[in-house]
Amino acid sequence: MRDVSPSIWTATSAETSYPQLEDELRVDVAVVGGGITGITTALLLLEQGLSVALLEADRVASSTTGYTTAKLTSLHGLSYASIVDGHGEDAALLYGQANEAAMRKVVELSDAHGVDCNLERMPAYTYTEDPGSVEQIEREVSVARRLGLPASLVTETDLPFEIAAAVRFDDQALFHPRKYCIGLAAAIVRAGGRIFERTPVTGIEAGSPAAVVAPTGTVYAGHVVQATQLPFYDPYGFFTSNFPSQSYGLAFATSATLPNGMYLSASAPIRSIRPYRDGTDSYLIIGGEGHEVARDADTTQRYAALADWAGANFGIGKPVFAWSAHDYLPVDGLPYVGRLTPEADRLWLATGFKKWGLTNGTAAAMILADSIAGIDNPWAGTFDSLRLKPKPAAKWLQKQADLKKSSAAEPVSTVKPSQEIGLEPGEGGIFQGSDSEKVAAYRDDDGRLHTLSAVCSHMGCQVAFNTAEKTWDCPCHGSRFDADGTVVHGPATNPLKQIRLV
16 A cells, blocks of 8 residues: 555554456456445445455555544534535435444444454534534534434533534444455455455446456456546546545544544534544544645645644644545535436446545445345435536536636746756655646655656646645546656546656
8 A cells, every 4th residue: 555644544454465457357246446435335235146346446445445534423514404405304314314324334244244343332523612603503403303313412522622512423433444344355255256456447448248447457347336436437527526625634642531422623623533442552533624635735734733733632742643535525515326327327436425435435335236236225316426417516617717727827937957946855846847738846755856747647637746645636636646647546547647857
């Protein structure tokens, strides 16, 4: 796994070593993506008696699933009042039921397959310190209770600072997401499924069967599921219905008493708080500082802000792990799960989990497995992937216009020979090359200069340098690239073009 900034979950779980795809394979269903959505989908389909192959570009749960704060909860900030306003009470009811069922499914699968994933039951809270926001909290509690969710209003918690009010959901859970996915992956293989790691899929050819194409082989399948956060094969244009977002997490080793709950602030700056216990080791995990991908000139300041806040409020020292997470926010507030296009009844996807992919992703897997098996699912209509027309949403169009305007206005230096690029080790920047093409230049810790096209290989947007992760990130659709141009995160499937300065 690429772990410049390993999360506590990737650093404290075993390395997987499934083979790379070689040659050709025929199965009933090919699942692309080895996070919680893809792994759960594959296992549920095997339980339906279908043959399944799962293809992962890196290692199992090595992307967003392994970089979350790992909360299993149906309390998603102040979502329910918002869903009622935007989609109606029935949609909010089904959304809540789906996420409650997803929590139960995680517990069921971990028990059934003997997965030790540090699962622990505890309440979840969305809190505010602002007396002016109490009315919002009260409305969320009222809506959630009306929907049958385990909500209550509280004004006191075990946090080390006072709050004005909070929504509390009882009987929620937290766990170790990568241990869980590794356990389910082993269950997939025991059930006769195939898992291929280090197998980036570069294309999907629709047909009967469809062809899932990787550099080292091809899988032919009756059905194909893209469980890749945002689909890379996207004729319907789901990239116009989702915004890429990045947020951050810190883990602090501590012997102090940990809070007995999972917490999320109701307003910015967002702060996520949860404990993690593993044997005699105890950690406090603090998350937040979310922003649009590639729209921060210095992402290292995000870690600093979280560390300063943790020190001021919990009296805690230096973090032992620091990482960032990558998510997609749907324009209308609900995930998109189902068919890839109106005409495609064998191509499927799940995207837009709005930072709650552990339950939304599990619910999506349940919907997809039912749909492929021809079983009616009660939540499929609420999560329907085709509910929006195949055209860019006005909100998305405005965002793209703003991105292009700001990229064009960014100052760049004109350079020809590589010696003229004045970057210190660890620094990156955009420069104007000898022709009209902009150059993404990075000098590594050994002083070696890496020069790439600054044009994202997905749809041509200009990338920006991520100072904390040392990657090139695309603000339009969230693709990320390593310093050598290798794809770290899709939807891009091709690397950034190498540029030679002479």
